[in-house]
Amino acid sequence: MAERLSSEARKQALGGLAGWNETPGREAIGKTFTFKDFNEAFGFMTRAALVAEKMDHHPEWRNVYKTVEVVLATHDAGGVTALDVELAKAMNAIAKA
């Protein structure tokens, strides 16, 4: 299983993840993506869902019109792991594509 990152390691990883922040009150990272319209937002979710399923690592997320609020944590590890960092990177790449 992936190892839970320390607070220091988490901060370091966030330095390389544009737009991602610590989630207040819990060990998780989050980002709110804003798109042009609902179609773009849902397209992002569709592509990200396929990556997540392939990784067997799934986001907590909420879509309202053209925004998608994402929170990533590894529940099995009780915090943030390399899997969350990898999925966050993939989501950033998908959002830019």
Ligand SMILES: C[C@H](O)[C@H](O)[C@H]1CNC2=NC(N)=NC(=O)C2=N1
């Ligand atoms: C059995 C299965 O592999 C686990 O439940 C996986 C599935 N997806 C998951 N996704 C996330 N975000 N955290 C997990 O701990 C997790 N565990």
